Amino acid sequence: xxxxxxxxxxxxxxxxxxxxxxxxxxxxxxxxxxxxxxxxxxxxxxxxxxxxxxxxxxxxxxxxxxxxxxxxxxxxxxxxxxxxxxxxxxxxxxxxxxxxxxxxxxxxxxxxxxxxxxxxxxxxxxxxxxxxxxxxxxxxxxxxxxxxxxxxxxxxxxxxxxxxxxxxxxxxxxxxxxxxxxxxxxxxxxxxxxxxxxxxxxxxxxxxxxxxxxxxxxxxxxxxxxxxxxxxxxxxxxxxxxxxxxxxxxxxxxxxxxxxxxxxxxxxxxxxxxxxxxxxxxxxxxxxxxxxxxxxxxxxxxxxxxxxxxxxxxxxxxxxxxxxxxxxxxxxxxxxxxxx
Amino acid sequence: xxxxxxxxxxxxxxxxxxxxxxxxxxxxxxxxxxxxxxxxxxxxxxxxxxxxxxxxxxxxxxxxxxxxxxxxxxxxxxxxxxxxxxxxxxxxxxxxxxxxxxxxxxxxxxxxxxxxxxxxxxxxxxxxxxxxxxxxxxxxxxxxxxxxxxxxxxxxxxxxxxxxxxxxxxxxxxxxxxxxxxxxxxxxxxxxxxxxxxxxxxxxxxxxxxxxxxxxxxxxxxxxxxxxxxxxxxxxxxxxxxxxxxxxxxxxxxxxxxxxxxxxxxxxxxxxxxxxxxxxxxxxxxxxxxxxxxxxxxxxxxxxxx
Numbered sequence: 001x002x003x004x005x006x007x008x009x010x011x012x013x014x015x016x017x018x019x020x021x022x023x024x025x026x027x028x029x030x031x032x033x034x035x036x037x038x039x040x041x042x043x044x045x046x047x048x049x050x051x052x053x054x055x056x057x058x059x060x061x062x063x064x065x066x067x068x069x070x071x072x073x074x075x076x077x078x079x080x081x082x083x084x085x086x087x088x089x090x091x092x093x094x095x096x097x098x099x100x101x102x103x104x105x106x107x108x109x110x111x112x113x114x115x116x117x118x119x120x121x122x123x124x125x126x127x128x129x130x131x132x133x134x135x136x137x138x139x140x141x142x143x144x145x146x147x148x149x150x151x152x153x154x155x156x157x158x159x160x161x162x163x164x165x166x167x168x169x170x171x172x173x174x175x176x177x178x179x180x181x182x183x184x185x186x187x188x189x190x191x192x193x194x195x196x197x198x199x200x201x202x203x204x205x206x207x208x209x210x211x212x213x214x215x216x217x218x219x220x221x222x223x224x225x226x227x228x229x230x231x232x233x234x235x236x237x238x239x240x241x242x243x244x245x246x247x248x249x250x251x252x253x254x255x256x257x258x259x260x261x262x263x264x265x266x267x268x269x270x271x272x273x274x275x276x277x278x279x280x281x282x283x284x285x286x287x288x289x290x291x292x293x294x295x296x297x298x299x300x301x302x303x304x305x306x307x308x309x310x311x312x313x314x315x316x317x318x319x320x321x322x323x324x325x326x327x328x329x330x331x332x333x334x335x336x337x338x339x340x
Numbered sequence: 341x342x343x344x345x346x347x348x349x350x351x352x353x354x355x356x357x358x359x360x361x362x363x364x365x366x367x368x369x370x371x372x373x374x375x376x377x378x379x380x381x382x383x384x385x386x387x388x389x390x391x392x393x394x395x396x397x398x399x400x401x402x403x404x405x406x407x408x409x410x411x412x413x414x415x416x417x418x419x420x421x422x423x424x425x426x427x428x429x430x431x432x433x434x435x436x437x438x439x440x441x442x443x444x445x446x447x448x449x450x451x452x453x454x455x456x457x458x459x460x461x462x463x464x465x466x467x468x469x470x471x472x473x474x475x476x477x478x479x480x481x482x483x484x485x486x487x488x489x490x491x492x493x494x495x496x497x498x499x500x501x502x503x504x505x506x507x508x509x510x511x512x513x514x515x516x517x518x519x520x521x522x523x524x525x526x527x528x529x530x531x532x533x534x535x536x537x538x539x540x541x542x543x544x545x546x547x548x549x550x551x552x553x554x555x556x557x558x559x560x561x562x563x564x565x566x567x568x569x570x571x572x573x574x575x576x577x578x579x580x581x582x583x584x585x586x587x588x589x590x591x592x593x594x595x596x597x598x599x600x601x602x603x604x605x606x607x608x609x610x611x612x613x614x615x616x617x618x619x620x621x622x623x624x625x626x627x628x629x630x631x632x633x634x635x636x637x638x639x640x641x642x643x644x645x646x
Contacts, residue, residue, distance in 0.1 A: 069550055071546055071549060071550060075465070100552065101552075102552070103549065103550055103551065103552035104550070104551040104552025104553070105552055108550075108551075109547070109550035109551075111543060111546075111547065113543065116542065116543040116544060117543045117544050117546075117547045118544050118547070119544045119548070119562045119565075119566065120544075120566070120640070120641070120642060121565050121566055121569075121639060121640055121641060122561070122562070122565075130551075130553060130557070130561065131551055131552075131553075134552075134553055134554065134557060135552060166641040166642070168641070168642050179547065182547070182551055183550075183551075185551075
């Protein structure tokens, strides 16, 4: 299997799974006013790696993911970027539909709520078979064979019989497996998973994550994993992007981000994770709440930052190397020191 | 499935009986006397009393009802007071015309409303969809008697293209069909359009797009089927009403259907015929509703129980 390929070779020999430069997403309302939600973000996701995109609700994570598939409604969202490529395929600026040819074939997508993500009137087997019939021009019987293989791959018990069931006959975890099966059906190079485990039971969460990680290995996919769950990040991520108020405030390898975060926001996120080994201990929350979109002056995190100074309120910090990570902070936390 | 069908049929029969009872009592309570209409002003009291006895109208209402229900269960709905012929044959002789008009109307509605509804949903916000919405609002606001009369004036009196009434040739079907279909097209078009817009926003459609399915296949395979579910419900109710006879349109165009028979019979207080028409109307509504429920279960698997 592809595992035989040396891991180190991938980032050098293959195109990055996702390369984004200067992506901005602005929402327009009927009154004509516009609201910047994602502001000039740049990042790459390496092939064969899991890149976690973390941040609080409303930080722009899901919008970014949806924009990478060109699925944002152009009537509502204005998407601009200097350069954007997914699986080596460059998107035309301002034209979301230009990404249509790679959807399904080169990039797979998993959503947060599997409940509504399958057509309620069609057998799940037929919904998956569509992919092979339309993209690969297979006959129905050939496609069905592929579907059974897929359902076995995502570890759905009794796959042959389950293919003829309707979505409402599946549990949430099983539905998510079907959706994952659809996402990896055509062996894409990139998988975008938008909070794939948030709507599921805790016991099912670990199974789904393991499944995604195994599939990543098997297909050598680059995975962009959007989550607000740091436990998930520890478990599967290679690299981490921390988003706050529509900007990336810190990025780096998972070990560096988790052990020596440079941005006070990242440090705050880390200490707010409940520590089950210390019974009775209440985890520290970051005081305040994320800023409302629109206001844009200085560091967006400054009002909630324990070490903010006057410059933070006026000047926007840019991402720069700071210790083992890149952080957008005027006063990055120095090596090894963890503040609470 | 078989036990479900049987259960639905039993419920349908019980509902029909309840409707028969209700209309029977209402008719007897309503003012007017069929014997007075039948015999005219010159009849003597003795003649009136004899006629009452002959038609069973001298008994208390509940006894009349029992006799009626007993006979109705053997499909004997009595004789027309005015014409003396069997009610069953009288109603059934008018029913094919009503059936024809209902079928042609629904056909026109389906052929026009569904595709245009889908089109306006896909072209949401564009001028074509605004124009269609405006036109459907106008069609919805036009009363049937007005559309009918205006069409007669234009196409029969002025242009002399179409017969103004009757059912002598296929041409006679055109104007009643259009008159009945116009408001129904408006309703169904808007419903289909709204439902299509809703389904297009559903997460499973986003997922289908994320899997790279082309727009056309998403529309054909996922959107239309889901958007049809509420349209089938409403269309079924409309068909039920059409099968019961379109009273106004049949009168305007002198179309010899059940609706026209009903209006004529009410005018002369021909109770047995009125009752017969009402039973047919009730029965049509109940049967179409039942068929709609079956259709529902075909379209939407969530309605199929275990």
